Amino acid sequence: RCWHCGFLAPLVLLAACGLAPLGVAQDTDAAPLNASGGELLADQACYDVLHYDLTLAIDTTAQTIDGQLIMTAAVLAAAGQIALDLDDRLTVSAVTVNGEPASWTHSDGRIVLTGLALEPGASLIVAVSYGGAPRVAPNPPWDGGFTWETTDDGSPWVATSCQGEGADLWWPCKDHPSDKPEGMDLRFDVSADLVAASNGVLVSNTLIGQGQRRFHWRTEQPISNYCVALNLGPYVTVSTVVESVAGDDFPFVFYVLPENVAAARAALPDFVDHLRFFEQTIGPYPFRAEKYGLVETPHLGMEHQTIIAYGNRYRQGSEDYDWLHHHEASHEWWANLVTAADWKDMWIHEGFGTYMQALYLEQRFGVDAYRTKMTSTRARLNNR
Numbered sequence: 001r002c003w004h005c006g007f008l009a010p011l012v013l014l015a016a017c018g019l020a021p022l023g024v025a026q027d028t029d030a031a032p033l034n035a036s037g038g039e040l041l042a043d044q045a046c047y048d049v050l051h052y053d054l055t056l057a058i059d060t061t062a063q064t065i066d067g068q069l070i071m072t073a074a075v076l077a078a079a080g081q082i083a084l085d086l087d088d089r090l091t092v093s094a095v096t097v098n099g100e101p102a103s104w105t106h107s108d109g110r111i112v113l114t115g116l117a118l119e120p121g122a123s124l125i126v127a128v129s130y131g132g133a134p135r136v137a138p139n140p141p142w143d144g145g146f147t148w149e150t151t152d153d154g155s156p157w158v159a160t161s162c163q164g165e166g167a168d169l170w171w172p173c174k175d176h177p178s179d180k181p182e183g184m185d186l187r188f189d190v191s192a193d194l195v196a197a198s199n200g201v202l203v204s205n206t207l208i209g210q211g212q213r214r215f216h217w218r219t220e221q222p223i224s225n226y227c228v229a230l231n232l233g234p235y236v237t238v239s240t241v242v243e244s245v246a247g248d249d250f251p252f253v254f255y256v257l258p259e260n261v262a263a264a265r266a267a268l269p270d271f272v273d274h275l276r277f278f279e280q281t282i283g284p285y286p287f288r289a290e291k292y293g294l295v296e297t298p299h300l301g302m303e304h305q306t307i308i309a310y311g312n313r314y315r316q317g318s319e320d321y322d323w324l325h326h327h328e329a330s331h332e333w334w335a336n337l338v339t340a341a342d343w344k345d346m347w348i349h350e351g352f353g354t355y356m357q358a359l360y361l362e363q364r365f366g367v368d369a370y371r372t373k374m375t376s377t378r379a380r381l382n383n384r
Contacts, residue, residue, distance in 0.1 A: 036166030036175050036226060037343040043112065044174050046079040047124055049181045052225075054171050057189040058196075058232060060156035063148050065090075066131035069172045075122040081114045084128065085168035085175035087135060092172075094129040102126075111172060128172045135169050137161055140299035141309070145169050149298040151234060151257055156194060158232035159297040159309060167225035178341040180222040187216045188230060195235040197255040197295045199228055199306050219306065221287055224339055229304035231295045233257060238264040242272055242292065245279045250288035255295040255307075263314045264296075267322065274326045277360050278333060286337040292329075300324065303331030303349075319361060319369070330356045 056067035095104045103115045135145035141161035149157040166175035188196040192213040200219030208214045235255040256264040293307040301324050302309040312324035330353035362370030
């Protein structure tokens with residue numbers, strides 16, 4: 001059993017991820033259990049998500065969000081109702097289907113739209129307006145939600161994490177790992193003195209009046225909803241260009257707090273070395289058309305696609321490498337490119353990703369380092 005994710009895996013592949021147990025996260029208050037995946041019910045199996053478009057205003061003082069989610073989908077089977085997932089802490093104010101007001105209910109974490117007459121092959125556009133105070137993460141990233149922190153100088157420092165619970169903690173979606181959209185647009189309206197770092201490519205960064213700025217991010221790659229992330233803070237960037245084994249280049253962009261620029265620059269060569277190892281071992285970085293993104297977060301880490309959450313504070317650890325960055329970077333291949341259709345197979349993400357660490361230590365420090373890593377890993381397994 002992996003002590004990062006809590007899922008079982010073959011002994012030959014499963015290794016200690018260096019984190020604490022996760023599994024399917026449990027809520028700690030009176031709200032209903034909010035877990036990603038599970039049985040795919042007919043009112044969600046009947047459609048395939050093609051694209052999400054999220055516009056979200058973030059109030060860091062009130063710790064609230066207000067926005068609209070537009071889902072474009074293809075109808076796979078005849079249906080009189082469909083459902084999206086959204087945590088009950090958030091309030092839905094309006095829903096439309098193909099531009100027309102819809103009949104809907106929102107309870108037990110599900111938005112159920114009724115009175116429909118959907119036929120296979122039809123297109124479906126659902127718009128949901130909603131807002132409120134999203135769940136505050138009790139123990140991010142293992143027990144997820146929003147993290148509302150401040151930097152040393154008092155600036156807002158915000159991050160999302162929702163691996164076990166799914167993105168319905170903060171935006172409406174079909175919350176199941178088997179259905180990745182083909183892409184997503186994300187627009188974040190934030191205080192003009194902050195930077196919103198997210199997935200994919202930055203399309204625009206625009207002042208919108210009254211001390212507000214809109215960051216528009218876009219990914220044109222399939223993406224798991226738990227890998228969609230908002231990171232907000234007084235970020236500056238440290239960047240380089242990585243030459244891929246595929247023969248092209250891709251940008252490495254690191255969003256860091258201003259006080260950590262020197263540390264980030266010092267760490268960058270090792271982080272690039274991690275990527276070179278993965279490319280040489282398992283193939284070209286899969287999201288070269290967008291970026292390899294890294295962002296400092298107030299929690300330890302998470303494999304958010306093209307915007308990896310990094311909170312290890314530039315520590316090398318006892319094995320003389322930054323294990324946290326290496327592990328989360330591995331998930332760009334094992335989790336974000338190759339994704340389990342059901343969480344019972346999450347060992348694909350964690351087992352292979354963690355085995356990569358032993359291989360990296362062997363390449364960098366020799367076979368004895370590999371053996372030491374595998375021996376320490378074996379000692380942590382509890383399903384022997």
